[in-house]
Amino acid sequence: MKESIAALAATAGLLIVSVAFGQQETSPAYKYQGDPRVYADLAKAPEKARAKHNPFETDTQAVAAGQNLFEQHCAECHGNAADGSKKAPSLRAEEVQNAAPGAIFWILTNGVVRRGMPVWSKLPEAQRWQLVTFIESLGPPSPNSIEKKSP
Amino acid sequence: MNSSSVRCLPGIFFLVSLAFVTPVVRGQESPYVVTYDHYLEEPGNLEIEYFSTFGTQRAGNDFHAFWAELEYGATAWWTTELYLEGQTTFNESTIFTGYRWENRIRPLKSEHFINPVLYFEYESKNGADKILKEVEGHDVQADFLTPNADARKEHIHEIELKLILSSTVKGWNFSENILPAKNLSNNPWEFGYALGASRPLAMKASATRCSFCPQNFAAGLEMYGGLGDRHSFGLRNTSHYLAPAVAWNLPSGWTLRLSSGFGLNDNSHRFLLRWGVAREISGFGEMVTHMFGGRR
Numbered sequence: 001m002k003e004s005i006a007a008l009a010a011t012a013g014l015l016i017v018s019v020a021f022g023q024q025e026t027s028p029a030y031k032y033q034g035d036p037r038v039y040a041d042l043a044k045a046p047e048k049a050r051a052k053h054n055p056f057e058t059d060t061q062a063v064a065a066g067q068n069l070f071e072q073h074c075a076e077c078h079g080n081a082a083d084g085s086k087k088a089p090s091l092r093a094e095e096v097q098n099a100a101p102g103a104i105f106w107i108l109t110n111g112v113v114r115r116g117m118p119v120w121s122k123l124p125e126a127q128r129w130q131l132v133t134f135i136e137s138l139g140p141p142s143p144n145s146i147e148k149k150s151p
Numbered sequence: 152m153n154s155s156s157v158r159c160l161p162g163i164f165f166l167v168s169l170a171f172v173t174p175v176v177r178g179q180e181s182p183y184v185v186t187y188d189h190y191l192e193e194p195g196n197l198e199i200e201y202f203s204t205f206g207t208q209r210a211g212n213d214f215h216a217f218w219a220e221l222e223y224g225a226t227a228w229w230t231t232e233l234y235l236e237g238q239t240t241f242n243e244s245t246i247f248t249g250y251r252w253e254n255r256i257r258p259l260k261s262e263h264f265i266n267p268v269l270y271f272e273y274e275s276k277n278g279a280d281k282i283l284k285e286v287e288g289h290d291v292q293a294d295f296l297t298p299n300a301d302a303r304k305e306h307i308h309e310i311e312l313k314l315i316l317s318s319t320v321k322g323w324n325f326s327e328n329i330l331p332a333k334n335l336s337n338n339p340w341e342f343g344y345a346l347g348a349s350r351p352l353a354m355k356a357s358a359t360r361c362s363f364c365p366q367n368f369a370a371g372l373e374m375y376g377g378l379g380d381r382h383s384f385g386l387r388n389t390s391h392y393l394a395p396a397v398a399w400n401l402p403s404g405w406t407l408r409l410s411s412g413f414g415l416n417d418n419s420h421r422f423l424l425r426w427g428v429a430r431e432i433s434g435f436g437e438m439v440t441h442m443f444g445g446r447r
Contacts, residue, residue, distance in 0.1 A: 064358035072402065073179070076193075076433045087195070110261035113227045121262050122179050122190045124322040124354040127366070 039095035041112045045103035052102035056126075056133045066134025069127055073120070082138050088117065092138050104132045180406045181324060182371045182398035184425050185285060186347030188326040189266035189317035191257055192224030197435035202408075202427035204283055206420045211296045215239045216248075216281040223435065228257040238281040244299045249276025249307075251284075255315070264320075270313035270328075278305030283423065285311070287332045288341025288380045289388045291418035308335040323350045324371075339382055345375035349396070360402050369398045373410070376419075390419035405430050 056062035070082070077088035084090030096104065108128045111119035120128060181188050184202065192198055200220040207213050218236035225231050232253040239245040251274040258267060279302035281295055311332040318325050328345040349371025357364045376391030378384060396410035405428060412423035 061358040065356040068358070068360055069356050076196075111227060113257065113260050116194045116227050118193050118224075118227045119190065119262055121319050122181075122188075122324075124351055124366075126354040127356045130356055 038089045038115070039093065041115075042095060042099045042103050042107060045100070045106040049106040050100045050102040052105060054101040054105070054129055054132055054136075056129045057101070059133070062130045062133040063137045065127075066130040066132070066137075069123070069131050070134055073123070074131070082135070091135050092140055094140070096135065097138070097140065101129075101132050101136060104135055105129060108132070180369070180398050180400055180408070180429065181347075181349050182369050182396035182408055182410070183326070183347045183349065183373055184394070184396060184408060184410045184427065185283075185375045186326050186345040186373050187255070187268065187270065187313065187315045187317075187328055188319075188324050188347070189257065189268045189315060191227070191230040191255055191268070192222050193431075193433075194224045194227050195436035196224050196431055196433050198222040198429055198431045200427055200429040202282075202425065204281070205424040206281065206283070206295075207422045208295055208420065209292055212241045212243055214241065214281050214295065216283065218282050218284070220429075225436075230255045234284075236276070236280065236282050238279060238299075240279075240281075240295075240299050246277075246279055246299055246303055248280040248282075248303070249274065251276070264318055266317050268315035268317070270311075270315055270330075272311040272313075274307065274309040274311065276307050276309075278302040278307065280307070283420075285330060285332075285343055285345065286375050286377045286390055286392065287311075287330060287343035288377050289383075290343075290377050291388065291390050292414070292420045293418075295420075309333065310335065322354050323348060339380040341380045342378040342384065343376065344378060345373065347371055347373045362401055362403075367400045367402070369400070371396050373412075376415070388418065391415040392419055392423065394423070394425075396425075 056066075070078075071080070074091075075082075077085060078091055079085045079088075082091040084093075090096075105128055107117070108120045108123075108131060110121075111117045113119065120131075123131070181190070198220075200222065202218050202220065204216045205213070206216070216236070216238035218234050220232055220234050222230060222232045232255075234251040234253070235247075236249060236251070237245065237247045251272055253270065253272040256269045256271075258269060278297065279299045309332055311330060313328050313330045316327045316329075324347070326345075326347045330343045330345070332341050332343070333339075334341075349369050351366055352368040352370060353365035356366050361367070373394045373396055374392065375394075376386075377389035379387065379389060391414070392412040393415055394410045394412035396408065399407045401407070408425075408427040408429075410423075410425040412420075412425065414421050414423075
């Protein structure tokens with residue numbers, strides 16, 4: 001019995017450590033907003049990936065479908081308006097808005113695992129392209145969010 | 152229900168309450184119950200899961216085994232899980248059978264054709280454990296014939312390793328798990344496997360939010376079984392199962408899974424009906440940090 005309690009206590013301790021460790025990693029010292037380093041991974045997309053054509057570019061339904069997917073899977077970190085949060089950068093930044101659709105698709109597929117962005121290849125390819133279509137439709141940051149974030 | 156089972160109830164009640172009152176996020180879960188793919192929990196999120204397995208027993212009492220699972224995304228490359236498990240053997244008793252602590256680590260930074268994940272688990276359970284979360288060594292259905300009162304006297308400390316290999320091609324996921332496990336009381340290494348293939352019912356998401364849209368469903372097939380031990384590696388005296396499975400990812404944040412497993416030889420249980428419910432809580436890590444005075 002004593003052994004089981006000790007093992008359970010050790011397990012609980014390790015779980016707390018993992019929460020603390022994870023928290024440390026997902027709360028970077030720098031602010032995401034206005035820091036161009038967080039977008040550097042977009043430039044790492046290989047030329048072949050960058051050149052991929054978005055099959056939903058002219059699909060009028062894709063923005064709405066992408067918005068649904070965004071709300072379900074991405075808004076939690078990137079914010080409801082995709083303006084970014086402490087956990088993840090803004091998707092309205094010009095680095096993202098000017099990026100090739102293929103580069104955004106590549107980031108969605110591969111994640112930026114060491115910076116806390118998970119791999120999203122579990123979403124079928126079509127859904128990832130629908131997300132790309134929605135992200136591209138966002139445009140620059142909303143004036144309200146700029147006002148809110150300025151010191 | 153004995154006293155140790157009763158002591159677990161407040162904990163289970165707390166976990167279920169937590170799932171109702173905290174912000175949720177919708178996961179995109181696979182239908183697998185036994186097989187692991189390479190997708191880890193999103194960092195900072197906690198998934199609370201409950202699973203049931205009803206199994207038929209040849210020449211003995213059927214059983215209902217169940218477990219609660221707390222899955223936490225420590226980072227985007229490390230997921231840690233705690234299991235609490237129990238079982239009811241019909242015409243016998245309901246007992247708590249133990250706990251296990253599991254870790255999955257993704258060694259590669261980006262997506263590849265085959266994506267490896269390293270798995271390490273410690274189990275502290277008694278001999279009455281029937282959850283069949285994996286099948287290993289010479290596990291056979293006759294092992295479950297020992298009455299609960301006797302089986303629970305045996306204490307098992309076990310480590311289990313897994314190499315998870317998983318690929319996603321054109322919407323299909325193919326996963327292969329190879330497992331060596333070692334009972335720490337001087338038993339030989341035992342081996343097992345799990346294979347799975349699955350895909351969502353629709354590749355495109357619909358423009359409207361809906362519960363019954365085909366993209367919310369994923370269907371698949373699992374096969375799992377034992378491969379003997381270090382002294383007698385192979386299929387002799389081992390059990391194997393084939394299990395079609397389906398998952399329903401609801402927009403409200405709940406995931407339901409259903410799997411019916413069929414024993415492939417006389418050493419296997421004839422039928423295993425498994426079902427599970429899961430809910431993912433977003434920002435759990437932040438909540439805990441805030442609780443202990445940290446900044447949000």
